[in-house]
Amino acid sequence: EDQVTQSPEALRLQEGESSSLNCSYTVSGLRGLFWYRQDPGKGPEFLFTLYSAGEEKEKERLKATLTKKESFLHITAPKPEDSATYLCAVRPLDTGRRALTFGSGTRLQVQP
Amino acid sequence: NAGVTQTPKFQVLKTGQSMTLQCAQDMNHNSMYWYRQDPGMGLRLIYYSASEGTTDKGEVPNGYNVSRLNKREFSLRLESAAPSQTSVYFCASNGHTDTYEQYFGPGTRLTVT
Numbered sequence: 001e002d003q004v005t006q007s008p009e010a011l012r013l014q015e016g017e018s019s020s021l022n023c024s025y026t027v028s029g030l031r032g033l034f035w036y037r038q039d040p041g042k043g044p045e046f047l048f049t050l051y052s053a054g055e056e057k058e059k060e061r062l063k064a065t066l067t068k069k070e071s072f073l074h075i076t077a078p079k080p081e082d083s084a085t086y087l088c089a090v091r092p093l094d095t096g097r098r099a100l101t102f103g104s105g106t107r108l109q110v111q112p
Numbered sequence: 113n114a115g116v117t118q119t120p121k122f123q124v125l126k127t128g129q130s131m132t133l134q135c136a137q138d139m140n141h142n143s144m145y146w147y148r149q150d151p152g153m154g155l156r157l158i159y160y161s162a163s164e165g166t167t168d169k170g171e172v173p174n175g176y177n178v179s180r181l182n183k184r185e186f187s188l189r190l191e192s193a194a195p196s197q198t199s200v201y202f203c204a205s206n207g208h209t210d211t212y213e214q215y216f217g218p219g220t221r222l223t224v225t
Contacts, residue, residue: 004154032212043116043202043216044155087154091212099145099170100214104154 002027006088006103013078013110021073021086021106029093033071034100035064036087044087078110114138116217118203124223125193133188133220135203143206144186145214146170146178148199155202161186193224 003026013019025033032051036044048057050066057064061082063074073086085107089100119134137144142163147155157170161180175197177189186205190197200221204214 034213036216041219043204043218046213046215049213089155099157099160100155102147102154102156104152 002090002092002101004088004090004101004103006086006106008106009104010107011109013075013108015079015110015112016077018074018076018078020075021108023071023073023088023103024069025071025088025090027090027092027101031091031093033066034089034091035071035073036089038085038087038105047086075108078108080110080112083108083110116203116205116215118201118217118220120220121218122221124225125190126225127194129193130189130191131193131222132190133201133203133222134185135187135217136185137203137205137215138184139205139207139215140183141205141207141215142183144180145204146176146186146188147202147204148172149202149219150199158188158201190222193222195224198222198224 005024007022032049034049035047038044048064053068055066061076065072085105087105089102091100116137145160146158149155156172158176159170159178161167164183167178179187200219202219203217206214
């Protein structure tokens with residue numbers, strides 16, 4: 001059974017204080033690992049897709065990395081507007097299952 | 113481009129009532145999905161449709177039915193609502209590309225009393 005575990009559940013940072021969010025996964029063959037941002041009362045917003053170990057993707061203050069067992073979302077010099085819940089999801093190689101398996105998310109609060 | 117739209121945004125039902133949640137996408141995507149999101153449990157798949165005319169059960173299908181009306185629209189029906197179906201419901205879609213990322217609607221907040 002595919003599993004995704006995110007840690008920490010919640011993280012409070014001061015503006016400018018860099019940190020990392022963790023996503024550990026168990027899947028029988030990985031087709032892709034996805035990061036989403038979700039603001040309160042809104043739907044998840046797509047950020048990145050990673051396909052293979054060693055791959056990295058960047059967008060503004062965010063950088064996502066992937067190993068064979070986990071992914072990290074690094075946040076460099078965060079700003080208050082980066083406050084949100086960050087979701088990780090995996091899609092297995094099994095082409096009969098097109099849906100994603102999600103973790104429960106990390107709630108990030110960045111204080112000015 | 114509106115992306116994925118959902119109606120209604122909020123709904124309160126009494127136990128035993130029925131309702132249909134509507135979803136539409138204007139991105140010409142083949143695959144569409146219904147998820148529910150509960151505190152501490154992440155997003156869980158209810159049903160999905162890989163293409164027009166096909167639907168399949170996901171992780172938590174009991175108590176729900178779906179209809180893929182056409183390529184754009186995918187509806188979720190609760191025939192007899194129960195308090196356990198109180199949740200936030202999200203519709204998503206993705207196209208037949210190698211990227212597989214899904215795009216989500218704004219959600220429907222449903223309370224069953």
